[in-house]
Amino acid sequence: MERVLITGVAGFIGSHLADYFLNKEYHVIGVDNFITGNVRNIAHLKDHPGFKFIEHDVTNPLYIDEDLHYILHFASPASPIDYLKIPIQTMKVGAMGTHNMLGLAKAKKARILVASTSEVYGDPLEHPQKETYWGNVNPVGPRGVYDEAKRYLEALTMAYHRFHGLETRIVRIFNTYGPRMRLNDGRVIPAFMGQVLRGENLTVFGDGSQTRSFCYIDDQVEGIYRLLQSDYPEPVNIGNPEEISIRDFAEEILKLSGRDDLTVTYKPLPVDDPKRRCPDITLAKRILGWEPRVSRSEGLKNTFEYFKSLPAEELYKTEHKDFSKYIKP
Ligand code: NAD
Ligand code: UDP
Secondary structure, three states, rough: EEOOOOOOOOOOOHHHHHHHHHOOOEEEEEEOOOOOOOHHHHHHHHHOEEEEEEOOOOOOOOOOOOOEEEEEOOOOOOOOHHHOOOOOOOHHHHHHHHHOOOOOHHHHEEEEEEEEEEEHHHHOOOOOEEOOOOOOOOOOOOOHHHHHHHHHHHHHHHHHHHOOOEEEEEEEEOOOOOOOOEEEEEOOOHHHHHHHHHOOOOOEEEEOOOEEEOOOHHHHHHHHHHHHOOOOOOOOEEEEOEHHHHHHHHHHHHHHHHOOOOOOOEEOOOOOOOOOOOOOHHHEEEEEEEOOOOOOOHHHHHHHHHHOOOOHHHHHHOOOOHHHHHOOO
């Protein structure tokens, strides 16, 4: 029986990865410090014989007794409002957290896959973004803490690969969505869905002409699994290449909700908000035989059902998660 360690297991993507690997009969050790995660995401695994949970901040060294075959390093705040609120923790988990996990992989002779992001392309000047594009990142802007931490994560991972011969994989994840996102995490899909469920108008930032391409979680998890099983050590984009402007997307959400009494209101565009984002997935298609299967309409329907099923108080917990215990006065 192979064993996989997943960091960030109580988060959105990490918890789906845990389910996927347990279904394939791997043993899973999940690690999280709950800084942006939620125990509800892994509550159903509490008594699963193949699952073990360790509450731990991966910016501190982690020692594991068991053999490990794979490490999936997904711990990191991922929503812009999260990493703006906890910028130093974001840099630490991308830098020290990644270093600790690479060290653990080396000690255990395990293969490690690290979660990178389309944000390494910054506000891209090339479109769609291929893996060979080096990006257009503002290192000192507010998003720099996330973008540069992930660029460092990639550089450190390649250094462990080249210097120590470690088996490494790097996934560049483009906007991914689905059940178990935090309703108040500020990302556009939970934000819009929360607004329609509360009967509020949708807040589009800027004029809404900026684009994104949304990948459903099941497709993302399948892509990550295939990349892990491949022999390709360099970064691979995993995302859905169907691009839409945020303004059109807001209309799509209004239509899905059936709330024709609601409308769109405009707010200032956050600093360095990328104008266009769309993955070129030629490489993933060629080396992994992967491409997304779930249409946006189906994925959004599933996600909307999930948000509707949450307890009503969640919907009105609009204040942002309290990070005060992680921030020294
Ligand atoms: P999330 O916030 O739901 O999950 C992140 C998890 O990591 C949380 O459970 C959090 O508590 C945990 N964590 C953070 N710092 C930690 C630390 N120091 N020690 C232990 N645990 C820690 O976010 P997500 O959307 O599931 O993102 C997961 C990963 O995927 C992140 O690395 C993120 O950068 C990457 N990613 C996600 C997207 C996306 O669209 N969802 C896009 C690009 C990249
Ligand atoms: N956005 C918006 N209204 C919201 C939240 C986000 O218009 O209430 C926009 C945001 O400015 C960005 C896009 O939606 O252009 C996607 O934002 P998100 O925070 O989901 O992630 P990003 O892709 O920027 O990392």
